[in-house]
Amino acid sequence: MAQCLISFGSNLGDRDSVIAQAASMVASSSMLSSFATSRLFETPPIGGPEGQEPFLNAVAACETTHSAIEILAFLQSVETELGRQRRKRWDARSIDLDVVLHGALVGGGAALVVPHPRYTARQFVLQPACDVAGHYRDPRFGWTLTQLSKHLSSGNASLALVGADAATRAWLCERLKEDHGIRVFAETIEATKMPLSIDDALTGRWKAEHRDAPVKNPAQPIDVDIDETWVSAYVPELPVEITPESTLANNLPRLIARMQRITAETCWPAPHRIWPANSQWPEYRLEVDDLNWAVTELASALDSMRCPVHPVTKDGNWWR
Numbered sequence: 001m002a003q004c005l006i007s008f009g010s011n012l013g014d015r016d017s018v019i020a021q022a023a024s025m026v027a028s029s030s031m032l033s034s035f036a037t038s039r040l041f042e043t044p045p046i047g048g049p050e051g052q053e054p055f056l057n058a059v060a061a062c063e064t065t066h067s068a069i070e071i072l073a074f075l076q077s078v079e080t081e082l083g084r085q086r087r088k089r090w091d092a093r094s095i096d097l098d099v100v101l102h103g104a105l106v107g108g109g110a111a112l113v114v115p116h117p118r119y120t121a122r123q124f125v126l127q128p129a130c131d132v133a134g135h136y137r138d139p140r141f142g143w144t145l146t147q148l149s150k151h152l153s154s155g156n157a158s159l160a161l162v163g164a165d166a167a168t169r170a171w172l173c174e175r176l177k178e179d180h181g182i183r184v185f186a187e188t189i190e191a192t193k194m195p196l197s198i199d200d201a202l203t204g205r206w207k208a209e210h211r212d213a214p215v216k217n218p219a220q221p222i223d224v225d226i227d228e229t230w231v232s233a234y235v236p237e238l239p240v241e242i243t244p245e246s247t248l249a250n251n252l253p254r255l256i257a258r259m260q261r262i263t264a265e266t267c268w269p270a271p272h273r274i275w276p277a278n279s280q281w282p283e284y285r286l287e288v289d290d291l292n293w294a295v296t297e298l299a300s301a302l303d304s305m306r307c308p309v310h311p312v313t314k315d316g317n318w319w320r
Contacts, residue, residue, distance in 0.1 A: 002103030004032070004064050004071060005133050005145075007116075007125050009096040011045060011055040016318075018082055019056050022095050023319035025078050031071065032062040037316035038131035041309050043124040047300035056312070057124045059100070061133035068102035072112045075099065100125060104139040115140065117285035120255055121301040123152060127309045131316065141279050148282055151247055152254050156228055157305040159298060160235040160253035163260050164288060169233040175295045176231050182302065185222055185232040222251035229302050242280050254305055255284040257298060262287045 006026065010019040019040070027035045037060045045052040064071060075097035082095045100116045108114055115138055119125045126149035129136070134146035143151070161169045166187060173184040222236050228250075235256055239246035256279075284301055288294045 001063050001065055002105070003101065003133070003136055004062050004068075004099065004103070005101040005129060005136060006060045006062065006071070006075065007096075007098045007100050007119075007128075008058045008060065009055050009124075010094060011053045012094045013083075015053070015056045018095050019058065020319040022078055022082055022097060023058070023060065025081070026060065026075070026097070027319070029074060031066045031074055032064050035060060035062045036132045037319065038128035039311045039316055040313040040318045041124065041128050042312050043307055043309050046124075046303050046307055047296060055124065057128055057309070058316075058318075059125060059128040059132065061129075061136070064102075068099050068105055068108065068114050069112055071102065072099050100129075101136060101138070106139050113285075117287075118297075118301065120148060120282050121152070121284050122304045123149065123307050123309050124304065126152065138282070141282055143282060147244060150244070151282065152305045154248050155252060155254060156224055156226070156230060156250045157302045158224075158230045158232075158253045159255055159257040159284065159301065160232045161257050161259060162235055163258050165261075166233070168259075168261065168288070168291070171291065172295060172298065173231055173233050175291075176298060179295060180299045182299070183224060183228055183230040185230065185234075187233045224250055226250060231298065231302075238281055253281075255282050255301070257284045257286055257301070259286045259288050259294070262289050 008019055008022055010022075023037055026032065027037075038058050041057045043055050043057055045055060079095050079097055098116060099112065099114055100119050102114045105114050116125075120138070126145055129145045130149055134144060134149075136145050137143065138145070138148065161172065170186055173186050176182040177184045222230065222232060224230050232253065236251065236253070238252065286294060286297060
């Protein structure tokens with residue numbers, strides 16, 4: 001029997017009715033037991049096309065003997081029955097159901113990866129989860145969902161980039177700075193080792209040895225004001241002992257954004273590459289096949305950390 005966390009969201013059409021129908025259909029499934037729902041929350045849309053309505057969000061905690069992929073297939077059948085149309089990423093949707101956690105499972109395939117790769121930045125998932133599943137632990141780094149939500153709420157909204165290569169991380173930081181006004185902390189890389197452009201970096205149109213350019217002063221200190229959003233192209237020194245008190249400083253990233261450049265052939269790599277076994281700091285997973293999309297995704301992650309989440313019901317009985 002595995003503990004399972006399911007997220008609910010709707011911002012299109014009759015939101016209250018559709019999300020209540022979804023919860024009722026999921027609760028009635030014989031695949032799930034000990035079904036409990038959070039309060040219903042309203043949150044602003046993050047990312048995606050302009051002009052969207054606010055979302056209604058909730059989560060359900062339950063137990064199951066079924067696999068994560070079986071649960072996902074069931075949730076998608078509910079979405080289809082309720083009129084979900086999959087058009088473009090971050091678009092408005094009548095109903096959105098996701099498997100966020102499934103016991104101690106880490107990994108998956110092209111159709112599903114659990115834990116959800118980007119839920120760690122999403123207060124619109126974490127705060128509802130604290131109603132019914134605050135004691136659930138992320139199997140990768142051991143933090144409870146309550147600890148993770150409080151961690152995002154303390155310190156500055158911030159990300160430390162790892163993975164990909166130095167040129168990609170530098171380019172992403174510059175775009176976040178230019179397009180979104182985000183404070184960035186870059187690695188100091190020898191200019192002669194940098195490609196002429198990001199296109200050169202991504203297509204390999206420069207000498208292969210330049211991809212792993214030596215880095216000077218990778219531990220540039222993070223010096224920020226209170227509430228200043230920031231991104232670093234490297235991971236600053238983290239506390240030796242991870243405790244709730246040791247994670248509060250503004251110069252520590254709320255999340256490590258672990259990135260990997262992918263192609264259609266390398267999408268969703270093996271679980272040990274998705275989440276290193278020795279991770280003790282919460283991470284946000286991002287597979288990058290389009291750099292312009294990655295800039296938007298990282299900016300949205302920062303917004304999600306501070307997104308206002310307002311309860312609109314007193315308890316979890318909104319769907320009954």
